[in-house]
Amino acid sequence: xxxxxxxxxxxxxxxxxxxxxxxxxxxxxxxxxxxxxxxxxxxxxxxxxxxxxxxxxxxxxxxxxxxxxxxxxxxxxxxxxxxxxxxxxxxxxxxxxxxxxxxxxxxxxxxxxxxxxxxxxxxxxxxxxxxxxxxxxxxxxxxxxxxxxxxxxxxxxxxxxxxxxxxxxxxxxxxxxxxxxxxxxxxxxxxxxxxxxxxxxxxxxxxxxxxxxxxxxxxxxxxxxxxxxxxxxxxxxxxxxxxxxxxxxxxxxxxxxxxxxxxxxxxxxxxxxxxxxxxxxxxxxxxxxxxxxxxxxxxxxxxxxxxxxxxxxxxxxxxxxxxxxxxxxxxxxxxxxxxxxxxxxxxxxxxxxxxxxxxxxxxxxxxxxxxxxxxxxxxxxxxxxxxxxxxxxxxxxxxxxxxxxxxxxxxxxxxxxxxxxxxxxxxxxxxxxxxxxxxxxxxxxxxxxxxxxxxxxxxxxxxx
Numbered sequence: 001x002x003x004x005x006x007x008x009x010x011x012x013x014x015x016x017x018x019x020x021x022x023x024x025x026x027x028x029x030x031x032x033x034x035x036x037x038x039x040x041x042x043x044x045x046x047x048x049x050x051x052x053x054x055x056x057x058x059x060x061x062x063x064x065x066x067x068x069x070x071x072x073x074x075x076x077x078x079x080x081x082x083x084x085x086x087x088x089x090x091x092x093x094x095x096x097x098x099x100x101x102x103x104x105x106x107x108x109x110x111x112x113x114x115x116x117x118x119x120x121x122x123x124x125x126x127x128x129x130x131x132x133x134x135x136x137x138x139x140x141x142x143x144x145x146x147x148x149x150x151x152x153x154x155x156x157x158x159x160x161x162x163x164x165x166x167x168x169x170x171x172x173x174x175x176x177x178x179x180x181x182x183x184x185x186x187x188x189x190x191x192x193x194x195x196x197x198x199x200x201x202x203x204x205x206x207x208x209x210x211x212x213x214x215x216x217x218x219x220x221x222x223x224x225x226x227x228x229x230x231x232x233x234x235x236x237x238x239x240x241x242x243x244x245x246x247x248x249x250x251x252x253x254x255x256x257x258x259x260x261x262x263x264x265x266x267x268x269x270x271x272x273x274x275x276x277x278x279x280x281x282x283x284x285x286x287x288x289x290x291x292x293x294x295x296x297x298x299x300x301x302x303x304x305x306x307x308x309x310x311x312x313x314x315x316x317x318x319x320x321x322x323x324x325x326x327x328x329x330x331x332x333x334x335x336x337x338x339x340x341x342x343x344x345x346x347x348x349x350x351x352x353x354x355x356x357x358x359x360x361x362x363x364x365x366x367x368x369x370x371x372x373x374x375x376x377x378x379x380x381x382x383x384x385x386x387x388x389x390x391x392x393x394x395x396x397x398x399x400x401x402x403x404x405x406x407x408x409x410x411x412x413x414x415x416x417x418x419x420x421x422x423x424x425x426x427x428x429x430x431x432x433x434x435x436x437x438x439x440x441x442x443x444x445x446x447x448x449x450x451x452x453x454x455x456x457x458x459x460x461x462x463x464x
Contacts, residue, residue: 011272022439062117165208213237224277302318
């Protein structure tokens with residue numbers, strides 16, 4: 001990709017395919033879910049799922065608290081300086097855990113557990129311990145369970161990391177975003193490289209594996225030269241995994257983003273170059289591209305799983321764990337069980353009131369049809385493993401891909417012409433060039449996005 005001709009081709013493709021589109025952490029995507037799917041449906045689904053007592057679950061727990069809101073952030077967070085609020089939230093979570101576990105009965109096995117936020121390490125050691133004790137009292141964490149947590153290195157202490165390691169946590173996701181001081185000032189997150197390095201080094205000393213860095217491109221005051229310097233520093237630190245996200249500037253939806261001066265944002269042309277710079281530097285440094293925006297070292301289990309076609313993806317990110325069903329706990333948390341999506345209320349106080357009153361805070365969801373499941377399978381395979389095998393599709397659903405997706409297959413011709421994928425008798429293969437555009441390719445199979453009758457009124461981030 002380093003030649004001028006290749007860079008020019010890539011830039012033209014970025015311009016062509018840069019459009020709003022889903023990230024496909026789920027299919028169907030959240031904008032088409034219904035508020036008619038609420039607590040009663042959820043409880044019934046949990047009771048039905050209880051019969052599969054030997055099938056492990058994934059658990060997600062959302063901790064919304066942050067000491068201050070980063071200006072770029074699009075997550076569900078809650079800013080508080082009241083020391084009592086996190087402890088009260090933990091108590092609410094414990095009630096939700098009990099109510100959910102009661103419905104699940106003897107189905108307690110867990111092989112993936114993730115804390116997201118917000119800043120999960122906003123909780124004190126005692127608060128985290130109390131919450132983990134309660135999870136342990138209601139669920140059985142398997143010996144090879146993947147336990148991961150997102151941390152802000154500015155507020156995470158060694159005592160917290162010591163406790164997490166002692167409780168079996170084995171993965172860390174560290175928010176980096178940028179090392180350029182000017183960019184950090186513009187996004188309200190001043191975080192020197194030394195702070196990140198200290199968290200990474202201490203995590204390694206505690207035998208955390210799969211330490212991940214999150215970066216963002218398209219931020220205010222970001223330049224190609226400055227971002228190149230950041231990436232050089234990151235590569236020198238050699239994290240096991242990397243994620244690089246496109247900044248979505250949505251001030252009409254996110255009030256705090258109005259504090260970002262739009263004149264400081266890079267132009268589309270510069271944003272493309274920022275992405276290409278990162279892509280080339282990571283691949284040159286030996287990282288494998290995982291999905292749309294993740295990279296992993298060759299010996300990391302994500303790289304190995306992708307090579308074997310057994311990579312999975314859910315709201316917690318890419319994983320090798322094969323739990324098909326996930327329970328979400330906490331404000332805004334999402335679960336997937338019984339071929340249905342369920343999401344909790346996205347505000348702290350209404351969430352807490354619902355848990356207190358009903359033990360459940362589900363406010364919307366979706367029960368998937370057979371057509372949804374077919375398309376979910378195709379999109380998931382393309383997003384995770386950059387391929388779809390017709391034989392596996394036929395074995396799973398009892399239909400031929402070409403007949404089921406006759407219209408969609410014809411639409412793939414443009415991607416073939418642009419060198420983004422190949423079609424052969426065995427299936428679909430996304431080329432190395434096409435990996436960056438896999439969201440666009442997946443959109444071909446989205447029945448809701450492409451239906452004039454059911455197109456959701458949603459604001460999606462741009463695909464590049």
